[in-house]
Every structure is written in C-alpha cells, then in structure tokens.
Amino acid sequence: MVRTRYAPDRGLQARMGLTMFLLGLVFVAFVIALVFILAAFKVGAGAIIFFAVLLGGGLAFGSLFWSDKIALRASGAQEVSPEEAPKLHGIVDRLCALADMPKPRVAIAPADMPNAFATGRNSKNAVLCVTTGLMRRLDDKELEGVLAHEMSHVAHKDVVVMTVASFLGIVAGLLVRFAFYSELFGGGRRGGDNNNGGALPVLLVVLLVSAVVYAISFLLIRLLSRYRELAADRAGALLTGQPSALASALTKVSGAMSAIPTKDLREAQALNAFYFAPALKANTVTLSTIFSTHPSLDRRLQQLSEISEQLGR
Amino acid sequence: MGFLDTLLGRTKPVQPKLDALFSLPTAAVTVQAAMGFVPTGTGSVCFRPAEGRAFHDIEAEVRELLSMGENAAQIEVTSDSYGFTWLVCRHSSDDMEALVTDLHAVNLSLAEGGFGPQLLCTLVGFTDPRGRKLGIVYLYKRGTFYPFAPTTGERRDNALELEARGAIGSDLPIEADLSRWFPVWGAPGL
Numbered sequence: 014m015v016r017t018r019y020a021p022d023r024g025l026q027a028r029m030g031l032t033m034f035l036l037g038l039v040f041v042a043f044v045i046a047l048v049f050i051l052a053a054f055k056v057g058a059g060a061i062i063f064f065a066v067l068l069g070g071g072l073a074f075g076s077l078f079w080s081d082k083i084a085l086r087a088s089g090a091q092e093v094s095p096e097e098a099p100k101l102h103g104i105v106d107r108l109c110a111l112a113d114m115p116k117p118r119v120a121i122a123p124a125d126m127p128n129a130f131a132t133g134r135n136s137k138n139a140v141l142c143v144t145t146g147l148m149r150r151l152d153d154k155e156l157e158g159v160l161a162h163e164m165s166h167v168a169h170k171d172v173v174v175m176t177v178a179s180f181l182g183i184v185a186g187l188l189v190r191f192a193f194y195s196e197l198f199g200g201g202r203r204g205g206d207n208n209n210g211g212a213l214p215v216l217l218v219v220l221l222v223s224a225v226v227y228a229i230s231f232l233l234i235r236l237l238s239r240y241r242e243l244a245a246d247r248a249g250a251l252l253t254g255q256p257s258a259l260a261s262a263l264t265k266v267s268g269a270m271s272a273i274p275t276k277d278l279r280e281a282q283a284l285n286a287f288y289f290a291p292a293l294k295a296n297t298v299t300l301s302t303i304f305s306t307h308p309s310l311d312r313r314l315q316q317l318s319e320i321s322e323q324l325g326r
Numbered sequence: 327m328g329f330l331d332t333l334l335g336r337t338k339p340v341q342p343k344l345d346a347l348f349s350l351p352t353a354a355v356t357v358q359a360a361m362g363f364v365p366t367g368t369g370s371v372c373f374r375p376a377e378g379r380a381f382h383d384i385e386a387e388v389r390e391l392l393s394m395g396e397n398a399a400q401i402e403v404t405s406d407s408y409g410f411t412w413l414v415c416r417h418s419s420d421d422m423e424a425l426v427t428d429l430h431a432v433n434l435s436l437a438e439g440g441f442g443p444q445l446l447c448t449l450v451g452f453t454d455p456r457g458r459k460l461g462i463v464y465l466y467k468r469g470t471f472y473p474f475a476p477t478t479g480e481r482r483d484n485a486l487e488l489e490a491r492g493a494i495g496s497d498l499p500i501e502a503d504l505s506r507w508f509p510v511w512g513a514p515g516l
Contacts, residue, residue, distance in 0.1 A: 018440035026334040069422050099480065106508035107408055111374060113467035118503050135369055138499050154409055169335040244335030251339055254376030254435065255409075315515045325378025 020323060022247060022316075025132045029240040033178070035188050036233045037111055040181045043226045047219070052128035054215045055256070056184045061191045066098070077176045081118075081133040081140045085264070088130070090122035105141060108164055117141045117167060127266045128304040131136050131163035132172055139167040147289075151262050158259030159266075159289055161249035168248065171241050178237055182230040188223035192216045246313055247320065254324060258318040263317075329396070339443035340464035345435050346499060347408075350450060351422040353462065353471075353497040360493040363452040363460050366516035367419035371432045372446045376390045384439040388413070388432050396492055399428050404514050410446060414514045425450070433466075442466075451515045459514050462498075463507075470501035480511050 023243070047062060084173065085092070095102040101119055110118045117139035127147040133139035148156065149169050165174075178193060250256035307313075357363045375381055392401050392415065399418040405460070413432055417425045429448055436442060448464040461474040473490035475483040487507070491500055501507060510516075 016337070016438060017341070017439035017442075021336055021338075026336060029334055103508075103511075107374075107410065108466055108504065110467065110508065111340075111443070112337070115503070153407070157409065165337060168337050170332045171335070174332070174335075241335050248335075248337040250335075251443075254374055254381070257377055281496070298334055322376060324376050325380055325395075326332060 014322035018324065025178075025240060025243055025247075026142040027242070028177045029237065032237045032240065036178055036181065036230060036237070037132065038245040039229050041224060043181070043185065046222050049108075050215060050218050050222070054218075056224070056290055061187065061216075063216055065184050065187040069180060069187050072183055073176050077134050077173065080172050080176075081138055084130060084144065085120055085140060088122040088124070088142060090120040090286055092118055092120045092140070097279045100153070101156075102142070103237035104153070104160055105164075108161055108252065111125070112164060112168065114164065114168060117164070121145060121148070129159050129163050131166045133167070134173055135170065136167050141167075147266070150265055154255060154258040155265065157253055158249060158255060161252045162245050162259060162289060163249075165245040165248035165252065167240070169241065169244060174241065175234070175238060178234050182227060185223045185230060189220055189227060190224065192220035193212045232304075235304055235306060237272070239308045242307050243313065243316060246316060250317055256324070260314050260317040260321075263310060263313055269276065328386075330370040333415075335440035339469045342433065342442045342445045344430065344437065344466070346471075347426055347430055347433070347448065347464060348460070349498055350406060350426050352466075353494045354422045354447070354450070356494055356497050357422065357452055357462075357490065361460075361490065362455070363454045363458075363490075365419050365422055365425075366453050366515070367421065367425065368414060369425045369448065369450040370414040370415075370513065370515045371429055371448050372410050372412050372513070373436060373441075373444045374409070374416050374446060375411050376444055379415050379512075380439065381444075383443055384435060384441060386409070387454065388435045389447070391431060391435065392428055395508045397469060399424070402514065405511060412514045416515075424449075432499070441447060442451060447510070449515065458486065459516050460512070461513065462490075462494070463510065465501060465506065469499060471498040472501045472507040474510060474513075474516075476509070476511065476516060481510055503510050 046223040051062075062225065064309060065179070065206060085091075098119065098121060101121070105116060105119055108114075115136050117133065118141070120140055120142040122142055122144045124144040125146040126144055127150045129147055131139060131141050131267070143159070145158070147159065170264050178273065240269070246259065327502060332413075345375040354365050375385065389401060392399060402414040403414070404412045404414065406412060415425060415428045417428070433442075433448075438446060444481065446468060449461045450464075452460040452462070456461075460474060461476075462471055463474050464471050471494070473487040473494070475490070477483050477487040494500070
C-alpha cells in the first residue's frame with residue numbers, strides 16, 4: 014500500500030564501510046607495531062606513546078565536546094532568534110518537521126564567502142550556520158537545499174564519526190613530533206649518558222612508523238570525508254525532493270568560491286571539513302582530488318541528477 | 327536511526343503516520359464545548375512538492391479525485407513562500423467527518439505514490455464569535471497535534487494555544503516538544 018521511493022546507494026555504503034575498516038586496520042597495525050618495537054628494543058619509549066595517546070585523546074574529546082562553540086568562535090558567527098531571521102528559521106522548522114528531527118540552533122556568520130556548516134556532537138547540541146554571502150546569493154529553494162544537506166550531516170552524526178576517525182591521525186602526528194623532539198634534545202645529552210643510548214634507534218623507528226601511519230590515515234580520512242559529503246547530498250536531496258535545487262546551489266557556491274580573493278580563502282581553510290563546499294582555489298581542486306575533503310563538483314552534480322531521474326520515474 | 331545507519335551515513339525518509347487524523351471530529355466537538363470555537367469547515371494539507379513528472383501526475387490525480395461526487399468539496403491549491411503546496415478543502419462547518427475523509431484521501435494518494443515523506447502537516451481551522459482564529463496542526467511524521475493561534479502580523483497568541491492544549495489534550499496526542507510547534511504564518515484557511 015504505502016510505497017517508498019527511497020533507494021539506498023549500496024555502492025557508496027560499501028565504499029564507506031571499507032574505508033572505515035581500513036582505518037581500523039591501520040590503527041590495529043599501528044598498535045601492534047609499537048608493541049613489537051618496544052619489546053624488540055627492550056626500552057621504554059612508553060612514556061612518549063602514553064602522552065601522545067593521552068594528549069591526542071584529549072584533543073579529540075575537546076574538539077568533539079566543544080565543536081559547536083569552537084566553530085562558531087572561529088567563523089565569528091552569532092546565533093539568531095526566529096524574530097531576527099524569520100525566513101531562515103522557517104525553512105529549518107519545516108525541514109525538521111519533514112525529517113522528524115529536533116530543531117538545531119541557527120547562526121549567521123558575517124562573511125561574504127557563500128558557505129554553510131553544521132556542527133555539534135549530537136542533534137541536541139547541533140548548530141546550523143550560514144554566511145551572509147550565502148543568503149545573499151542563493152534563492153529560497155537553493156538555501157533550503159543547502160540547509161537540508163547540513164541537517165543530514167547532523168542526522169548522520171558526521172562530527173562524531175570524523176572526530177573518531179581523525180583520532181588515529183592526531184596520535185600518529187603527535188608521536189612524530191614527540192619522537193622528533195626527543196631525538197633532538199635527547200641526542201645532545203647522549204655523550205655523557207650511556208643509559209640513554211638505546212633510545213635513539215627506538216625513537217627513529219617510532220618516528221618512521223608514525224609518519225607512515227599518519228600519511229595513510231590522512232588519505233583515508235579525506236576519502237571518508239568525501240563519501241560522507243556524498244551521503245549528505247543524497248539524504249538532503251531526498252528530504253526536500255528537489256535535487257536540482259541543491260545542484261544549482263552547488264554550482265553557484267562553487268563558482269563564487271573560486272572568484273574570491275586568496276587571503277579570505279587561506280583564513281577559511283582550517284574550517285574546510287565543516288563546510289558545504291571547500292574554500293580552495295579552483296586550480297588546486299583539479300590538482301589534488303585525493304587530498305580534498307569534498308568530492309568534485311562534477312561527481313556531486315552527477316549523483317544529484319541520478320536522484321532527480323529516480324524521483325521523476 | 328540505528329548505529330549502522332550512522333556509521334554508513336544513510337537516512338531513510340520518514341513515512342507519515344496517517345490514522346491519528348480520524349480523532350479530529352471528536353476534538354472539534356470538545357473545542358466547541360470547552361472554548362466556544364467552531365470549525366470554519368476549512369482544512370488543508372501541506373506538502374513539499376518533489377521535482378519530476380511522477381509527483382506532478384499524482385498531484386493532478388488528487389485534485390481530480392476530490393472534485394468528483396455529489397457534495398464535493400471546494401478545492402483550492404496555493405503555494406507558500408517556502409515552496410510548500412497547500413491543498414485547501416472547504417466543506418460546510420458542521421461536516422468535520424467529510425473534511426477529514428477528504429484530507430485522508432489526499433494523504434493516501436501521496437503515500438501510495440511513494441511521496442509520503444513529502445507530507446509536512448495538516449491544518450484544520452477554528453474561529454470564535456470574537457473573531458479569534460485557532461488552527462489545529464497535525465504533524466505527519468510525529469503523529470502529534472499542536473494548536474496554532476495567529477493574531478495580527480506575525481504574532482501568535484500563546485495563551486490561547488496553551489488553553490487549547492488543555493482542552494484537546496485528552497482527545498488528541500499533543501506534541502510534547504514545544505520547539506516543534508512551528509508557526510505556519512499565512513497558512514490558507516485560517
């Protein structure tokens with residue numbers, strides 16, 4: 014009787030699952046490698062690893078717990094009430110009712126760069142933020158499409174997923190740094206201190222392994238991020254039933270993005286993972302798609318036209 | 327959403343709950359007895375049109391369906407500033423049953439065509455001798471109702487809404503989360 018037009022993209026889900034599995038595999042391999050290194054050299058670089066895990070965990074937890082406040086502070090956004098931005102709140106209200114989601118807080122960032130992001134560790138603490146540049150450039154239908162995309166990020170708990178995924182990279186990155194510095198400072202003292210002699214090769218090996226793990230996990234996290242973007246595009250388009258409006262918003266935002274001065278872009282790059290479209294110069298996008306947090310415009314438009322075709326059938 | 331849905335980043339569109347609408351006639355009697363508000367005989371279904379021919383065809387079918395028969399309702403289709411479509415049915419004010427049946431027919435057609443997730447809300451209008459307006463809004467995805475009382479401009483009479491909540495609370499499932507009582511400014515039929 015009740016029909017559903019929802020068709021899951023199993024290919025995308027399989028690729029996403031595989032990416033996460035590989036990340037987990039790298040993590041396990043990393044831990045095993047560290048244990049073996051320490052056992053083989055019979056020395057304690059344990060303190061360094063302990064501190065890297067502790068600090069890495071702390072950083073990940075902190076960025077997760079205060080993600081909404083950090084992102085709002087970094088973008089200079091202000092939370093707005095329904096009286097201040099009735100249209101924006103109206104669109105969010107309706108999307109929440111369609112998706113059966115609790116309403117997130119809504120914020121506006123005073124920036125000419127057309128963009129939007131969603132953050133917060135769960136849907137109760139979620140904040141949706143759009144820039145004034147976005148509201149100026151897009152019409153209501155396109156704005157709704159962008160907001161539906163961001164609400165899908167909230168529904169998919171992408172902030173949590175990406176933070177957990179990044180934890181490995183953070184720890185590996187910290188280990189590289191710690192190992193490097195203790196090499197530097199420990200190296201100076203070695204002449205008069207024979208007890209410390211064994212630590213040099215250990216730290217070198219730890220440095221090497223960590224660097225490799227960091228590089229691999231970095232690429233995997235970027236890949237995962239691109240898949241999560243595609244999933245959010247898909248869910249957002251199905252929520253409004255208007256994939257073409259989202260496609261049109263994407264085209265507009267990407268076009269305006271590459272036309273904006275470089276200084277603005279460099280400031281915004283730290284926030285890229287949160288954004289609707291990445292703040293990069295046009296030529297760097299074509300140069301290095303595997304380093305990108307977002308799929309290419311063509312890939313996103315292609316998926317949306319497939320959904321459009323599916324809805325019209 | 328389950329753990330696996332989160333992990334794989336998938337959201338299934340939420341299907342509407344349709345049956346709760348049939349408790350509206352009872353609630354209408356209660357509202358009249360307790361608060362002196364009478365039905366205007368107008369009800370509307372609000373949905374987000376999907377792009378493409380399939381949805382367009384179903385929408386045309388629904389209109390045709392409702393305008394058939396002896397005591398067919400007056401149908402009016404309007405589009406609001408958010409891009410949502412309002413299908414308004416007008417009956418005589420004492421025929422709440424017929425109104426609800428019509429509204430249900432709209433819902434069913436959309437749901438059968440696979441567009442159930444596009445349904446946003448249904449609104450039934452009431453008014454009192456002093457000219458105050460009250461709408462009872464049904465949220466399809468939650469299966470709950472809430473009162474909405476617009477006054478002049480974009481203001482709402484919260485006191486009246488809370489009074490209505492008390493009156494109809496035993497007849498209808500009321501939406502407990504007040505942040506979901508969103509205003510439907512300019513809704514046709516109010």
